[in-house]
Amino acid sequence: MSVHNHPGCGHGCEGLCCLELKDMGVNLGDAELLHGVSFHLHCGEIVALIGPNGAGKSSLFKAVLGQLPHTGTIQFQRSDGKRSRPVIGYVPQSPTFHRGDPVSVLDFFAAAIGDWPVFLPIPKKLRERVRKCLERTHTEGLMDKRVGALSGGEVQRVLMALALEPLPQILILDEPLSGVDVEGERQLLDMLDEIRRSYDLSILFSTHDFATLEPFADKVLLLRNTVLKSGSPAEVLSSAEFQEVFHLRLGKGAE
Amino acid sequence: MELWYALVDLLPFEWAEPGRMLFMKNALLAVLVITPLFGLLSTMVVQSRMSFFSDALGHSAFTGIAIGSLCGLAAPMGSAVIFALCFSLLFTWVRHKTSLASDTVIGVFSSTAVALGIFAATLGGGSFTKFNALLIGDILSVEPGMIALLLGILALILLLWVCCYNNLLLSALHPALADSRGVQVFWQEAVLNAAIAVVVTLSMTWVGLLVINSLLVLPGAAARNLARNSRQYHLFSVLGAVVCGIGGLMCSYYWGASAGAAVTLILALYFFLSLLSAPKKR
Numbered sequence: 001m002s003v004h005n006h007p008g009c010g011h012g013c014e015g016l017c018c019l020e021l022k023d024m025g026v027n028l029g030d031a032e033l034l035h036g037v038s039f040h041l042h043c044g045e046i047v048a049l050i051g052p053n054g055a056g057k058s059s060l061f062k063a064v065l066g067q068l069p070h071t072g073t074i075q076f077q078r079s080d081g082k083r084s085r086p087v088i089g090y091v092p093q094s095p096t097f098h099r100g101d102p103v104s105v106l107d108f109f110a111a112a113i114g115d116w117p118v119f120l121p122i123p124k125k126l127r128e129r130v131r132k133c134l135e136r137t138h139t140e141g142l143m144d145k146r147v148g149a150l151s152g153g154e155v156q157r158v159l160m161a162l163a164l165e166p167l168p169q170i171l172i173l174d175e176p177l178s179g180v181d182v183e184g185e186r187q188l189l190d191m192l193d194e195i196r197r198s199y200d201l202s203i204l205f206s207t208h209d210f211a212t213l214e215p216f217a218d219k220v221l222l223l224r225n226t227v228l229k230s231g232s233p234a235e236v237l238s239s240a241e242f243q244e245v246f247h248l249r250l251g252k253g254a255e
Numbered sequence: 256m257e258l259w260y261a262l263v264d265l266l267p268f269e270w271a272e273p274g275r276m277l278f279m280k281n282a283l284l285a286v287l288v289i290t291p292l293f294g295l296l297s298t299m300v301v302q303s304r305m306s307f308f309s310d311a312l313g314h315s316a317f318t319g320i321a322i323g324s325l326c327g328l329a330a331p332m333g334s335a336v337i338f339a340l341c342f343s344l345l346f347t348w349v350r351h352k353t354s355l356a357s358d359t360v361i362g363v364f365s366s367t368a369v370a371l372g373i374f375a376a377t378l379g380g381g382s383f384t385k386f387n388a389l390l391i392g393d394i395l396s397v398e399p400g401m402i403a404l405l406l407g408i409l410a411l412i413l414l415l416w417v418c419c420y421n422n423l424l425l426s427a428l429h430p431a432l433a434d435s436r437g438v439q440v441f442w443q444e445a446v447l448n449a450a451i452a453v454v455v456t457l458s459m460t461w462v463g464l465l466v467i468n469s470l471l472v473l474p475g476a477a478a479r480n481l482a483r484n485s486r487q488y489h490l491f492s493v494l495g496a497v498v499c500g501i502g503g504l505m506c507s508y509y510w511g512a513s514a515g516a517a518v519t520l521i522l523a524l525y526f527f528l529s530l531l532s533a534p535k536k537r
Contacts, residue, residue: 065435090435097428101302102482108428111421111485112436119298119420119489146483147428159432 017043017078019064019086019170019202024072026059033059036226037072041202043169046192048213048233049206051223052245057206058093060223061172064204065090076169086170089163089201091156093174099148105158106130106143113165137161137191153184157191164195171195173205177212185209189216210237256399259284270508278395279508285397286500286518288405289458293470294496295412296451298488301475303427303444307358308346309451310468311365315342316456317389317464318372325375332457339452342368347445392463394504394514401461408454415450423447424485463515470496473522480529495525 019041026034034056041047049057062068065088076086097103107118109130116126127143134140137157142150150158156176163171176192177185189212196203207213213220213233220236222229222245229241236242263271263280270276300309319338323331342364350360376383425433426443433440451471459467478491503518510517 067431067434088435090432092429092431092435100479101428102479102484102488103424103428104484107424107485111424112432115421117417117420118424118485119416121486144484162432 017169017202018076019204020073020075020077021064022073022075024060024063024070024074026056026063026068026070028059028068032225034063034070034225037223039221039227039230041170041204043202044196044200045218046196046203046205046216047219047221048217049204049221049223050208050210050213050236051206051228055224057223058174061090061174061204061206064088064170064172078169087166087168089160089168089171091159091163091171091173091176093178097147097150097155101146101148103147104144105134105139105147105150108147109133109143109158109162112162133165134158134161136164136195151184152179153181153188156180156184156188160188160191160195164199167199167201169201171201171203173203175206175208177207177209185212192216213237278397281397281399281402282394282504282514283501285394285402285405285461286504286514287497288402288409289461290470290496290500290518291493292405292409292412292454292458294474294493295416295489296454297471297473297475297496298478298492299423299427299447299475300451300471301479302424303447305448305451306468306472307361308448309455309471311346311361311368312339312343312448312452312455313459313464313467314365314372315339315368315452316459317386318342318368318375319456320389320459321372321376321386325378332460335456335459336453339456340449343448343452344445347441347448351441351444389459390464391513392459392461392466392515394461394507397461405457408457412450412454415446419443419446461515462518463513466515466519469519469522473519473526474499477522477526477529480526481532491529495522499525 022038024034024037025032037060039047049060051057059068063070064074075083077083106122106127110116110122110126111118113130113133114126116123131140131143134143137160139154139157139161142154142158147155147158160173160176173192176188180188192203193216195201214237217233219230220233221227222236222239222241224245228245229236229239231239260273260277260280263283264273265271270279300306316335316339319335320331322338323334326334346360346364349364350357353360373383376386422433422438422443425436425438426440430440433443455467455471462470474492474496475488477495478488481491482488499521500518502521504514506512506517506521507514
């Protein structure tokens with residue numbers, strides 16, 4: 001997995017498709033969840049969001065998705081320079097399907113992408129379309145399994161396939177590695193890299209697993225209510241800010 | 256109705272003889288309309304974990320009727336439908352607004368509705384006994400006009416299912432994901448709750464308030480034990496409701512017990528039988 005380096009990375013949005021957050025903030029009631037968040041996300045780039053629990057990672061995602069009101073600006077610019085609303089694929093955090101849900105992967109997928117009501121017999125054409133989508137994350141074999149019977153890694157891959165339909169410009173994953181075993185983790189990361197190369201889209205994800213950052217992410221943002229530090233994985237992991245946020249916290253907890 | 260009577264006359268039962276026991280034939284038709292209605296709604300009530308909510312709705316329907324009769328309306332059913340609709344929408348709204356657990360919100364709404372109903376029913380020294388009929392229900396007194404209305408509601412619910420089932424399912428499975436894919440989760444919930452409110456209110460007189468919730472919970476619960484996908488889920492739920500409904504009506508005819516209670520008991524039997532097959536699919 002090599003790092004994609006785009007010309008112009010970090011120098012604004014000229015000539016590139018790009019998501020730009022400028023002085024973005026989120027308030028919930030009296031509480032200020034995020035303030036002064038500014039960064040660029042270019043196409044083909046993988047950016048990891050790290051930070052302690054409650055640092056505002058999920059809120060940042062929700063603001064970008066348009067599910068939470070925010071201050072400041074969030075803008076998307078296409079490669080031809082025009083501004084538009086981006087198509088965003090979203091893989092939510094550790095979805096909990098009930099074990100007994102009488103819903104197959106096919107039902108779940110077809111309900112999300114199509115108009116055909118899934119309590120009626122599913123036409124061959126739709127079944128084929130779902131198979132094609134699932135092939136993107138090598139999950140077509142799970143089509144007739146119940147969603148409650150999938151493993152953590154399998155759920156993540158099915159949701160990833162769903163997030164890729166319709167094909168997005170930005171893929172957002174909220175802690176994709178939580179609840180996934182080591183083997184599944186490897187598979188997921190390889191798949192994300194493959195997806196980024198095949199479809200040239202930007203990936204923004206949050207994680208607590210710092211060991212995966214180094215070969216995989218192009219840029220890391222350390223978040224605690226605002227961006228404390230951003231840069232390459234090595235830069236951020238060796239920074240004083242990172243030490244302060246994580247080590248000091250651990251120290252306090254041990255008292 | 257003539258066509259229906261002619262059809263039933265072909266059945267080899269003593270009550271099916273031409274020209275006799277029209278009330279029984281009406282009741283059978285009503286069961287054939289009401290049970291698929293509840294079978295359909297039941298799939299979503301169970302999937303969205305709303306069985307407690309539908310119970311509360313039954314109480315609010317009674318309150319609507321009590322208020323309607325207090326105001327001296329000739330047909331308190333209309334006011335009951337309106338009250339149940341308001342109740343369900345207000346409930347959906349409050350649930351989205353507060354951070355309280357939904358069973359707490361339901362508890363608040365349910366007890367308020369019951370208290371308001373009893374208050375309205377007994378205001379000025381009125382007697383509660385005139386409402387007893389609602390609690391037990393009487394399918395044998397159903398009239399052709401009412402069956403036609405219920406048939407219309409069945410058609411509406413089918414239409415709702417064709418248009419909205421995917422979004423309802425997605426909202427129930429994963430609200431955040433549904434939201435990110437442009438589904439208006441709040442309105443999906445509101446429409447489903449309103450539909451349940453209308454159906455419960457209109458069927459209450461025939462099924463009985465005390466057992467109506469069983470019709471909303473048992474078919475879906477039993478089907479859940481048997482089904483592996485959405486098609487099977489609906490098939491087992493609707494078919495189970497219809498078969499148990501007919502069975503219950505027959506039992507009540509030959510043994511002389513309340514039809515609503517008989518249907519519920521047979522549905523419960525269906526549920527426990529379905530439990531036996533449930534471990535196999537794990």
